[in-house]
Every structure is written in C-alpha cells, then in structure tokens.
Amino acid sequence: MSAEIVKPKIFEQLKTVIDPDLHTDIVTAGFVKSVSITEQGIVDLTVELTIPTCPLQSKFKVEIEQKLLSIEGIKKVNIHFTSRKRAGVQMSQQNSLNQIHAVIAISACKGGVGKSTIASFLARALQRKGFRVGLMDLDIYGPSLPTLMSRPHADVAIIDERILPVEVDNLLTMSLGYILGDAPAVLRGPLVSTYTSQLIHQTEWGPLDFLIIDLPPGTGDIQLTLLQQVALDGAIIVTTPQTLSLVDVTRGILMFEKLHVPVLGVIENMSYFVCDNCGKKHFLFGNGTADLPERFGLPILANIPLLSNFHDASTKNAGEEYNTIWEPLIEKIQHEIGKRRANTLSSPEVHIKENELIIDWKDGKFSEISLANLRRACRCAYCVDELTGEPLLKPEEVPEDIKIEEIQPLGHYAVSIFWSDGHTSSIYPWDFLKNLVPPHS
Structure with missing residues (x-):
C-alpha cells in the first residue's frame, strides 16, 4: 500500500470530523499531530486534545475509526490521544x-x-x-x-x-x-x-x-x-x-x-x-x-x-x-x-470615528452606531430594572456629545466601555451588538 496515495484520503476524511465547540474540523484546529501508515494498512494517528479530561475524546475516537476504516486498504486504526499543556508562569x-x-x-x-x-x-x-x-x-x-x-x-x-x-x-x-x-x-x-x-x-x-x-x-x-x-x-x-x-x-x-x-x-x-x-x-x-x-x-x-x-x-x-x-x-x-x-476564535475590532463606534466583524462586514445610542443601550443593573426589565436610564439624560474614555475587549465574547459621564459598568456582548446594529458589507 502506497502511503503517498492513502495519506491525502486520510486527511480528507479527518477534515470531516468536526469539533462541536470550535465549529471547525480537527485538522484545521491543529489537533492532528502525526499520521503514519504501514504497508499492512495499519494507521497510527496522534490527536492532541485541548484538555486531558476532554469529554469529546470518545466521540472523536469512534468517528475517526469509522471514517478511516471506510478507506480502501486500511485495516486498523490506532489513535493516540495527548493533550495540550496548561500555560505556566515562569517562576x-x-x-x-x-x-x-x-x-x-x-x-x-x-x-x-x-x-x-x-x-x-x-x-x-x-x-x-x-x-x-x-x-x-x-x-x-x-x-x-x-x-x-x-x-x-x-x-x-x-x-x-x-x-x-x-x-x-x-x-x-x-x-x-x-x-x-x-x-x-x-x-x-x-x-x-x-x-x-x-x-x-x-x-x-x-x-x-x-x-x-x-x-x-x-x-x-x-x-x-x-x-x-x-x-x-x-x-x-x-x-x-x-x-x-x-x-x-x-x-x-x-x-x-x-x-x-x-x-x-x-x-x-x-x-x-x-x-x-x-x-x-x-x-x-x-x-x-x-x-x-x-x-x-x-x-x-x-x-x-x-x-x-x-x-x-x-x-x-x-x-x-x-x-x-x-x-x-x-x-x-x-x-x-x-x-x-484552542484559542482559534478571532474577535471583532472596534475604533472610534468622530461620534460613532465602528465595529469590524473580521468577515468583510461592518457596523456603525452613534456613541449616544450605544450608551442608551446599556443593559447593566444601573440602567435596567432587574425585576421588571424597564429602563432606568432616561434617553434624554445621555448627552449627544458623550465620549468613550476607555474600551476593553473581554475575551472573545464582549467589549467593556467606560463613558465620560462616569459610567463604568457597560458590557456589550458581540451578539447583542450584532442585533443592535446589523452588519453590512
């Protein structure tokens, strides 16, 4: 059996194994570390998981074996699971x-x-x-x-x-x-x-x-x-x-x-x-x-x-x-x-242009929203009543010339904004902003 002929077929099948958390295949995610195949049709595969206790390990094992054994000439699949090391502090x-x-x-x-x-x-x-x-x-x-x-x-x-x-x-x-x-x-x-x-x-x-x-x-x-x-x-x-x-x-x-x-x-x-x-x-x-x-x-x-x-x-x-x-x-x-x-997610980028916040969604699309309207859309406990959901912040209380003092990205899920009116508890999830100001090309 020629490894040069079979290996592309192996990777083709591995690219159909999807990580449900990352929404990408295990090859693109960098999980597949090594692949070798013997003349007898035995495949040895090393897969690096994100954590040793990964609950997806058994799912990956079953799916990889099924897909690779469907390739003509492959008789057996040996999968060796490893895991990424926890980041350490140099002390x-x-x-x-x-x-x-x-x-x-x-x-x-x-x-x-x-x-x-x-x-x-x-x-x-x-x-x-x-x-x-x-x-x-x-x-x-x-x-x-x-x-x-x-x-x-x-x-x-x-x-x-x-x-x-x-x-x-x-x-x-x-x-x-x-x-x-x-x-x-x-x-x-x-x-x-x-x-x-x-x-x-x-x-x-x-x-x-x-x-x-x-x-x-x-x-x-x-x-x-x-x-x-x-x-x-x-x-x-x-x-x-x-x-x-x-x-x-x-x-x-x-x-x-x-x-x-x-x-x-x-x-x-x-x-x-x-x-x-x-x-x-x-x-x-x-x-x-x-x-x-x-x-x-x-x-x-x-x-x-x-x-x-x-x-x-x-x-x-x-x-x-x-x-x-x-x-x-x-x-x-x-x-x-x-x-x-895994850290494969890319966050949107934001910048201020005059009195607007511009969001680059990193997919060729953008959103713009006025700073005043963004401040009015804050849903923190100071701005929205917890029990009734009614707004506590009156729109007319927000000046049209309000400024952003500081922007802090929060991981891959949100952005925090400190406002010139002294308000510091505004957290805007990316999904919320997408619904607030739908992206356009």
Missing part, C-alpha cells in the same frame, strides 16, 4: 502546580452568594467522576473550608517547607483556617499576600486533574496575588439573581479580563425554589437568568435552586442527590476550558 515556586492539568478559580465579588459551598460540592462531583481533585480555600480572613469539610481543627504537616494537603474522604484540601482554627486572621495587606503565595506555591498537591481555588469575595490583594502568580485556565463567577449581586458580576469580569484570565461562565445560585407540594419553580429573587447571557455575553453554566442538605461536603457522596445539576455543569466547564485553550 521557581511554580513547581507544585506543574502536575495539575486544570486550575479553576471560583469567584464572587459579593459575599453570601454561596461561592464556597458551590466550590466544595463541585470538587466532590468531580471526584465522583473519577478525577483527581484538589480544593484550595484562599479566603484568608474568613475561611469556610474547615466548616464545609467538618474539620475545624485539622493537623497540617509541613515537610521540607512543603505543606501537605489535608485529605478529607480522598479529597485533597488546604485552607489557612485549618491552621488558625477559630482565631481571627488579623493581617495587613503585605502579610496577606505572603500567606497567599505560600499556600499557592508550597502546597504539595501532586498530580491532579483539577485544582479548584475558592477565592474570597471582592477584588483585593488575594485575588491580585493569585492572578499574577498562577496561570489559571479560567474563572467561574457565582452570583444570585438580586440586583446587588449582578452589579458586582461586572466588576468581577473586568478584574479577570484586565489580568488576562478567561471567564468560563456564570453560575446563578439560589436561582429559584421548588415547592414540595406542587413542584412549581418560584423565582423568589427575580428571574435574571434569561438576561445574563445577553448582558454579559457569557454562558450560564448552571442555575442552582435553593437546596436542602447543602452545607456538609465532608464525604465523597456529598451532593450526590443533585447530580442532575453537577454533571451538566462539569461537562460545560470542560467544554469552556477546551475552547479557551
């Missing part, structure tokens, strides 16, 4: 994180939205799926992990300046709360950054599939220390439907994007209450779910209702009764990490 302390496949931060700029609880139960759900998981609590001032893990006073071992994680039913965990116990952490900023760095770089996690990092609420020293020292695969922002929480989602998105950390999506916690008697969903705090993707341009990874028994994550089966929530959430997280690592 000597980074060694403890080098064996971790994916690092995800769980964030909320508003306290009390259930961020730590979700981080803990997500870690347990990942563990039940067979992944090697670590959970780090970086809330130095108010650590929640000891309570959630029912370990208020855990013994923390330090060997050769390496901190050994506390194992709780086979889940590796670490929190300053284990060391402090009930004592308050009375620390100034520099010391907080020092302790944060030590927990990040001196904890000996070993090989992990996922490290979940529970951040404290806000956008302070701890967040900056982490984001500047660790190459995160992405951040997940936890919110609730209330206006106050949604206002802070904007701040979280801007913080992560300014530090070049992709936001994977939003989890809406306490989204609704299900009546025990009739099974009806009651949206006690308003139904902001439908509006979130339009407002922020990010996927809603999960809508988690008010749940009972949602406070003790000390055992592997914690939250197992809610697997219908966790399993789709895990799959969405894996897909979003894969899309960010």
Whole structure:
C-alpha cells in the first residue's frame, strides 16, 4: 500500500470530523499531530486534545475509526490521544502546580452568594467522576473550608517547607483556617499576600486533574496575588439573581479580563425554589437568568435552586442527590476550558470615528452606531430594572456629545466601555451588538 496515495484520503476524511465547540474540523484546529501508515494498512494517528479530561475524546475516537476504516486498504486504526499543556508562569515556586492539568478559580465579588459551598460540592462531583481533585480555600480572613469539610481543627504537616494537603474522604484540601482554627486572621495587606503565595506555591498537591481555588469575595490583594502568580485556565463567577449581586458580576469580569484570565461562565445560585407540594419553580429573587447571557455575553453554566442538605461536603457522596445539576455543569466547564485553550476564535475590532463606534466583524462586514445610542443601550443593573426589565436610564439624560474614555475587549465574547459621564459598568456582548446594529458589507 502506497502511503503517498492513502495519506491525502486520510486527511480528507479527518477534515470531516468536526469539533462541536470550535465549529471547525480537527485538522484545521491543529489537533492532528502525526499520521503514519504501514504497508499492512495499519494507521497510527496522534490527536492532541485541548484538555486531558476532554469529554469529546470518545466521540472523536469512534468517528475517526469509522471514517478511516471506510478507506480502501486500511485495516486498523490506532489513535493516540495527548493533550495540550496548561500555560505556566515562569517562576521557581511554580513547581507544585506543574502536575495539575486544570486550575479553576471560583469567584464572587459579593459575599453570601454561596461561592464556597458551590466550590466544595463541585470538587466532590468531580471526584465522583473519577478525577483527581484538589480544593484550595484562599479566603484568608474568613475561611469556610474547615466548616464545609467538618474539620475545624485539622493537623497540617509541613515537610521540607512543603505543606501537605489535608485529605478529607480522598479529597485533597488546604485552607489557612485549618491552621488558625477559630482565631481571627488579623493581617495587613503585605502579610496577606505572603500567606497567599505560600499556600499557592508550597502546597504539595501532586498530580491532579483539577485544582479548584475558592477565592474570597471582592477584588483585593488575594485575588491580585493569585492572578499574577498562577496561570489559571479560567474563572467561574457565582452570583444570585438580586440586583446587588449582578452589579458586582461586572466588576468581577473586568478584574479577570484586565489580568488576562478567561471567564468560563456564570453560575446563578439560589436561582429559584421548588415547592414540595406542587413542584412549581418560584423565582423568589427575580428571574435574571434569561438576561445574563445577553448582558454579559457569557454562558450560564448552571442555575442552582435553593437546596436542602447543602452545607456538609465532608464525604465523597456529598451532593450526590443533585447530580442532575453537577454533571451538566462539569461537562460545560470542560467544554469552556477546551475552547479557551484552542484559542482559534478571532474577535471583532472596534475604533472610534468622530461620534460613532465602528465595529469590524473580521468577515468583510461592518457596523456603525452613534456613541449616544450605544450608551442608551446599556443593559447593566444601573440602567435596567432587574425585576421588571424597564429602563432606568432616561434617553434624554445621555448627552449627544458623550465620549468613550476607555474600551476593553473581554475575551472573545464582549467589549467593556467606560463613558465620560462616569459610567463604568457597560458590557456589550458581540451578539447583542450584532442585533443592535446589523452588519453590512
């Protein structure tokens, strides 16, 4: 069998295998790393996935085998799957994180939205799926992990300046709360950054599939220390439907994007209450779910209702009764990490011309909109009522000569604009702008 004749046919078939997340074939996406064929008709193929835990691996395997075996002369197909390495920060302390496949931060700029609880139960759900998981609590001032893990006073071992994680039913965990116990952490900023760095770089996690990092609420020293020292695969922002929480989602998105950390999506916690008697969903705090993707341009990874028994994550089966929530959430997280690592998407470009914003969609089409009308179209919580959807911003309040002070692209999904009237929470998803001002040639 001539490899020169068969190889083009192999690539022709491989170009029909489509990645549903990237909407492109695996050859164009750069997944196919090597192809060889023997005279006996045996094909050896190396395919590089975006992440080791890629949920599309089995789909790709079946589809590739079927398509290549349909080629005359091919008798067997051996597929070797590898994965892209997580981006690393060039620091000597980074060694403890080098064996971790994916690092995800769980964030909320508003306290009390259930961020730590979700981080803990997500870690347990990942563990039940067979992944090697670590959970780090970086809330130095108010650590929640000891309570959630029912370990208020855990013994923390330090060997050769390496901190050994506390194992709780086979889940590796670490929190300053284990060391402090009930004592308050009375620390100034520099010391907080020092302790944060030590927990990040001196904890000996070993090989992990996922490290979940529970951040404290806000956008302070701890967040900056982490984001500047660790190459995160992405951040997940936890919110609730209330206006106050949604206002802070904007701040979280801007913080992560300014530090070049992709936001994977939003989890809406306490989204609704299900009546025990009739099974009806009651949206006690308003139904902001439908509006979130339009407002922020990010996927809603999960809508988690008010749940009972949602406070003790000390055992592997914690939250197992809610697997219908966790399993789709895990799959969405894996897909979003894969899309960010593939990084094949191209973002539109924007520039200002007199009193208009010009959008180049990078496909030969453009859109133009007046700055005043763009400001009036803002859908942030200051400009639109969360419960009624009625505009709070009166059109006549926007001056026709309003200016843009700063434009910040937000990944591949949106653009943030700071206005001359002092408004800084405008986020415009690209899909929203396309509907607002349809592109033209």
